Amino acid sequence: MAKEKKVEQITDMEVDFAQWFTDICTKAELVDYSGVKGLFILRPYGYAIWENIQSELDRRFKATGHENVSMPLLIPESLLQKEKDHVKGFAPECAWVTMGGSEELQERLCIRPTSETLFCDHWSHIVHSWRDLPCLYNQWCSVLRWEKTTRPFLRGREFLWQEGHTIHTTEQEAREETLRMLDVYAELCESYLAMPVIKGNKTDKEKFAGAVNTYTIECMMHDHKALQSGTSHYFGDGFTRAFDIAFTDKDNTLKYPHQTSWGMSTRIIGGIIMTHGDNNGLVLPPRIAPVQAVVIPIAMHKEGVADKAQELVARLKAAGLRVKGDFSDNSPGWKFAEWEMKGVPLRIEIGPKDIEAGKCVAARRDNGEKCDVSLAELETRIPELLDAVQLGMFDKAKKNLDEHTYTAKTTDEVCEALKNGGGFVKTMWCGDEACELAMKDKAGVSSRCIPFEQQRVGEVCPICGKPAKEMIIWGVAY
């Protein structure tokens, strides 16, 4: 009789969700702790997931006309000071370099928490004419923010990300860019990471320091909390004026370009874990899994088994899949549990009985289903199964999102809806920040976004009772 729980090392998520998360991060060999709080080591398996996300995103950035650059690590304090809202937002969590060798620096240097100011300073040197625009830049780097409490992937002091920065001749063009890049994130999340998203606008309270508009994609985790999975900002010309990035337009007048920035970080890996993982470990969407299928020989010492398993690995590799064979001397059961913990989407078992029957056994990580696959059809059936896993994972996540999204007309209804297990609540909203704060007070939720897809779920703001402007989504956020 099969045991219900196969991996002893991982705490059940029902028992302690945070511990479950941390267990997966370490037991699946994604991260290790370093000697400095909030600075994590991405181990090869964890980094490989990031590399796959990175290559998918990079491909899309380039397809939409962007170029990669590399900006300095350090920002002179005077540069950071130039845009007042921006400094106010980031100053509390900046780390500073004050010494060079044994000399104290005449101006202290901030280790970049984000690079808007660096890009703007650079553009002020190189942009003179409408012919120089747009500048469509992106950089892959890490940034540093001195967070108080830290967790692997979800909140590090240093984290890897990409930051796109663009400037355009007109507001319209910049606004289109902002939404275009939000769509890139949304498409990656849904099609590759199997994470359904809600696209929307952040309230003024929640928007990025210095931005005119902040757009977001919000995802729901297993514990029904929200994870902001990507953001895209429209800045207007606030920074470009502050940094004096003036250009001469076609009509020979001096103008300031309109700016955007957008980012996605390794936090998304935390999102993948908390969207798809289960009590046996990580579950990775096939499209970004470093190993899409693992071949496990059964009774490896028996004549021909190891060779046959090697042959399967070679055939699947030749078919373009990311495949690994586990020929270690661990027992098959050990290997099953190990690769489950690491979230490999498909396990392929091949033993003496299979070889005799001209087949192998494929087991899906997402739902545990096993099926026989004829060796003759290997190259067509395995990719089909991977597609099925990918879709199955999305549907499961979508179901979680739908089943824990409620609508409410009063604050009491909001509290009632969140009573067992939390989730997202849609209400109308007057647009007043005071009501946003009051909701946090009364129901313990913050605004996640004002969704692009609006519904009329009432007529008045549930807090103040005044006529409502729009629908907003509330939730507890990571």
Add this chain to the structure above:
RNA sequence: CGGGGUGUAGCGCAGAUGGUAGCGCGCAUGGUUCGGGACCAUGAGGCCGGGAGUUCAAGUCUCCCCACUCCGACCA
């Protein structure tokens, strides 16, 4: 930065009233195994988070640090 928890072998832990460290797993070697975390034998592995103090003697008692972790406030 406020509150809680934890630091002893790689990991998980045990070490009464102080006497110079032990168990399980893992690791190494050899052998038997192999369709859901196999077993036997042998072996390696320790500045007991750090620093002061008390004492003939500190993993153990007293102070002070530090790190990790969880819950709040702030953020991707």
